[in-house]
Amino acid sequence: MSELKIKKVPRPKLSFWENTYLLPIFQGMAITFKHFIANLLTGGSKMPTVEYPEQQKVMPEGYRGKHRLTLRDDGQVKCVACQMCATACPAECIHIEAAEHPDPTIEKYPAKFDIDLLRCVYCGYCVEACPCDAIRMDTGIYTIFAQKREDFIIRKEQLMGLSPQAEFADNARPKQGLGPAPDGYQYPAPHPQPIPQPE
Ligand code: SF4
């Protein structure tokens, strides 16, 4: 059995002032005071913080936030219920029920499109798999909350009501609900267990 080699690391010797901890305390207070004065002079406009939860930070480009379903020009869902995203999803958390579309130029549409956000691992495979850019994860929404497991299942109408974070020009987005109904689209009656959305 080889002998264990122990390397002794010498303890640094603290000076008299370091032992009193007074100097670091005053240095810390000076930094805090400097930021306090700077924020007073600029009205807080340069503060890196936001008034959470009323405002939420815009996440970096490419951040995979809550999903959304994109819309056609006429406000209908772009998804053609091909099931590619559900097939690619490693967490099997996408549930789609396809239906015949009354418009003969559109083969199918999703009568139901649910994503179980508790199972989702935010890998983005669904976005990559979609052949018609119908699902994106560009909302920037990272706050997902509910009181019951069932409420974490996000429905088609909710996915259609979300918007990309790029639409918010300032550095913070407001609370996001379902969003206004697209032209000509009527939201169906609320699901019995809707996901509570911020006002
Ligand atoms: S992000 Fe990944 S885990 Fe979540 S729904 Fe898409 S494919 Fe499934």
Ligand code: SF4
């Ligand atoms: S979101 Fe895209 S991949 Fe998924 S079913 Fe709709 S069209 Fe197909």
